[in-house]
Amino acid sequence: AQSVTQLDSHVSVSEGTPVLLRCNYSSSYSPSLFWYVQHPNKGLQLLLKYTSAATLVKGINGFEAEFKKSETSFHLTKPSAHMSDAAEYFCVVSDGGAGKSTFGDGTTLTVKP
Amino acid sequence: EAGVAQSPRYKIIEKRQSVAFWCNPISGHATLYWYQQILGQGPKLLIQFQNNGVVDDSQLPKDRFSAERLKGVDSTLKIQPAKLEDSAVYLCASSGGNNEQFFGPGTRLTVL
Known part of the structure; x- marks a missing residue:
């Protein structure tokens, strides 16, 4: 069985300040982990993925995430928030076999001017 | 490369009616998911689905939901009859x- 917990349902930051969106996972396998972003009325877009290579993963739009097996975490960070980053973010765990994916409940990121 | 296509984009129906959604995946992709x-x-x-076989349907409410991918390419998802809680x-x-x-753009279903 696998599960994902996104620790914050809402995060609010000021433009230009760092972003931290927290994700913890549980998996019986060596998991693949993903972060997706969903802008209002738009489809889900992949930000970045971890698939057992480097533990620090860089994605699009300046986002990165670090896989920490000992903490079962995969937190998403960005050094400086931009207004266009305001969206819903989903952490996803996928097992290595059948590819079954489990989504977290999402974190809404608000960026204040 | 063309993305995942879905239709319709929006659908409004009354409870107890039937509805079907269509999906065309990226060419060559063997695995197809409905969420x-x-x-x-x-x-x-x-x-x-993996090609035209079902890998996991454990969370599909089979009394009212059905899905098929007969030729291993496009897929349809049907709800019959719809309930208010199917709005999603x-x-x-x-x-x-x-x-x-x-991911495709999604179909927004409203059940009245």
């Missing part, structure tokens, strides 16, 4: 084998 995303929640997997966005995604999923 249900209720407002304020993350997507929940309904069914996963239905997302289709496809994958080429590395667990990375590409």
Whole structure:
């Protein structure tokens, strides 16, 4: 069985300040982990993925995430928030076999001017 | 490369009516997923196909939901009869084998 917990349902930051969106996972396998972003009325877009290579993963739009097996975490960070980053973010765990994916409940990121 | 296509984009029906959604995955992608995303929640997997076979349908309410992918390419998801709680966005995604999923724009269903 696998599960994902996104620790914050809402995060609010000021433009230009760092972003931290927290994700913890549980998996019986060596998991693949993903972060997706969903802008209002738009489809889900992949930000970045971890698939057992480097533990620090860089994605699009300046986002990165670090896989920490000992903490079962995969937190998403960005050094400086931009207004266009305001969206819903989903952490996803996928097992290595059948590819079954489990989504977290999402974190809404608000960026204040 | 063309993305995942879904239709219709929006659908409004009354409870107890039937509805069908269509998905065309990215060419060559063997794996196809249908998700249900209720407002304020993350997507929940309904069914996963590998080519034309079902890999996982453990969360599909089989008394009213059905899905098929007869030729291993496009897929349809049907609800019959619909209930108020089926109001959601239905997302289709496809994958080429590395667990990375590409999502379509979704179909927003409203059941009145």
